[in-house]
Amino acid sequence: MAPNADNLSAVLYGIKDLRLEQRPIPVPSDNQVLLQMEVVGICGSDVHYYIGGRCGPFIVEKPMVIGHEASGTVVKTGKNVKHLKPGDRVAIEPGVPCRSCQYCKTGSYNLCPDVFFCATPPDDGNLSRYYVHDADFCFKLPENMSLEEGALMEPLSVGVHACKRAGIEFGDVCLITGAGPIGLVTLLAAKAMGAVKVVITDVLSKKLEVAKELGADYTIKIERNMSEEDIIKKVVELLGQEPNKSFDCTGIESCIRICVAATAAKGCAVLVGMGKVEINLPLSKALAKEVDIRGIFRYANDYPTSIQMVQSGKINVKPLVTHHYTLEETLKAFNTAHTQEGNPIKVLIHANPNWKPS
Ligand code: 572
Ligand code: ZN
Numbered sequence: 001m002a003p004n005a006d007n008l009s010a011v012l013y014g015i016k017d018l019r020l021e022q023r024p025i026p027v028p029s030d031n032q033v034l035l036q037m038e039v040v041g042i043c044g045s046d047v048h049y050y051i052g053g054r055c056g057p058f059i060v061e062k063p064m065v066i067g068h069e070a071s072g073t074v075v076k077t078g079k080n081v082k083h084l085k086p087g088d089r090v091a092i093e094p095g096v097p098c099r100s101c102q103y104c105k106t107g108s109y110n111l112c113p114d115v116f117f118c119a120t121p122p123d124d125g126n127l128s129r130y131y132v133h134d135a136d137f138c139f140k141l142p143e144n145m146s147l148e149e150g151a152l153m154e155p156l157s158v159g160v161h162a163c164k165r166a167g168i169e170f171g172d173v174c175l176i177t178g179a180g181p182i183g184l185v186t187l188l189a190a191k192a193m194g195a196v197k198v199v200i201t202d203v204l205s206k207k208l209e210v211a212k213e214l215g216a217d218y219t220i221k222i223e224r225n226m227s228e229e230d231i232i233k234k235v236v237e238l239l240g241q242e243p244n245k246s247f248d249c250t251g252i253e254s255c256i257r258i259c260v261a262a263t264a265a266k267g268c269a270v271l272v273g274m275g276k277v278e279i280n281l282p283l284s285k286a287l288a289k290e291v292d293i294r295g296i297f298r299y300a301n302d303y304p305t306s307i308q309m310v311q312s313g314k315i316n317v318k319p320l321v322t323h324h325y326t327l328e329e330t331l332k333a334f335n336t337a338h339t340q341e342g343n344p345i346k347v348l349i350h351a352n353p354n355w356k357p358s
Contacts, residue, residue, distance in 0.1 A: 006353070009128035010330045013063045015053040018331060021094040023065070026132040030080045033135045035072030035092070037351035039151040040127045042337040043069050044180070046119060050334050052213045056274055058121045067127030067349070068094035068118035071141070071150030078091055081135040090138040091153040092126065093303050094118035110161075110300040117298075127330065129351055139303045142311045148348060149310055152317040155346070156306040158272065159185030161299035163193050166245045166270045170194035175235050175243035175262055179207035181346050182272055183249035184214055191215045192314045195245070199238050201231065201255070206343040213319050228254060245269065251275030257282055265289035272296055324357060 009023045026036045046066050048055035074088045083089065097104045097112035104112050119125025128134070141150045163186065168174075172195040176183050180204035190198055191214075199218040200211045208219035218238040222231065235258075236242055242264035249258045251273030259269045261282045269291055286293060309315040322345045325333035330349055337347045 007128055007130045009061045009065050010067065010326055010327070010349075012049055012060055012066050016050065018050055018066065018334060020226060020328065020330060023128065024131045028076055028132045029080045031072050031134055031136070032078045032132045033081060033084055033090075033138055033201045034076040035090070035126075035131050035133060035138070037126055037128055037131050038071045038073055038076050038089070038147040038355075040067040040349045040351055041069035042067075042347045042349065043155070043335060044182075046125075047334065047337050048156060049119070051120075051338055055120075060121050062122060064119065064121055065124035065126065065128055066119050067125040068120075069151050070094070070118075070126045070131075071147040071153075072126075072131065072133075072138075073147075073352075075130070077135065082304045084135055084138060084140060084304050085329035089141045089147055089150060091141060091150040091303060091307060092133055093132075093137040093139065093157075094126070094154065095298060096134045096137050100212040103220070108273065108300055110298045111322070112159075127327070127349060127351065129327070139307055142307070145307070146312055148321060149317055151348060152346065153303055153306045153310070154322060155181050155320075156185045156188065156310070156317055157299040157302040158182055158296070159187075160302045160306050160309070162186050162247055162270050162272045162296050163189040163304070165294050165296050166190075166247065166268050167348070168193040168195055168245060169195055172245050173239050173241060173243050174198045175239075175259060176200040176219050177246075177251075177255035177259055178202060178250035179204070179211045179216075179219075180249065180275060181320060183207075183247070184211060184345065185317070186249055186272060187211060187214055187216055188310075188317065190245070190247075192309055197239050199235055199243070201235075201258075204343070207345070210319055210345055214290045214316075228261065231258055235262050246270070247272055249273050253279050258316040260286050260293060261293065263289070263291045265291070268292040270294050270296060271335040320346040321348055325349050326355065327351045327353075 246259035
């Protein structure tokens, strides 16, 4: 490595063993770009890998660079890259699929079994100073968008994809369970796509306050003594009707049950949160109402929509950002995301050594 070649990287070795160490600066191949990493958000899955060494079926078995919600600046382009040049600021879509399986060929590349996905074992993420990525999964940011907003295009795309799967249209009335980052981006996307009324639930009032700021029409603070029936009654009372689209953004059994049971006849319940492998649901209620229950897996072809929604001012993701850290402060950042001390929503890490807090 050249003496000034700083590629400090946040490498997860195992449970609560996250180290900052130097890695070689990678070289882009013909269809890739070398990126100076700028902003990397911490996702719930990053925290799962850090605290438990696993997320769903994926287990950290060898050291892995963490991070997948990111923006960067192009430093160098491979010889086939036409749409980007050095200096361009980009949002990085972290999943690069095989491009040749049936799912890829038919546009559902999020379901590609051979996808490379940043910080899903064994694939390295991009919480580092430098990183190479396929150029066609890097989206140039418009002048009026910041690198912080660029990093938020990843979670926003989950919300956009969830709303597309629900078929959100003008006049929809929605229930969202969970006001964490994914519940909030789903709220933003649902409102922007035409939902007229959205009620969102959470156990923490701080999260519900942010939801209000982001356009939630109603909020329900879930208390320990509330039964599923109590919550559904409250949802219907506030909306004036049963929601025709529901989104579970918690992965918690009781919340998924509420979404499924509360949805109006002919409506759709979308399961966005990931939880236990086996979940007990009131299915007979759903089938008697012809309620569709749909899953979502990441996103596909949603980055351009997410960027245009922010560029045009139809969606404002800025209120999601609560905490900022430098790359050197990665452990502190993960501690904040894990302990939830200081009521974080989205914790951002600034990987560019020239970043200064504003
Ligand atoms: O930002 C995308 C994203 N997707 C998540 C979780 C966090 N962030 N998903 C839920 C978990 N699955 S997974 O396949 N996995 C652990 C990789 O079970 C991916 C989608
Ligand atoms: Zn994520």
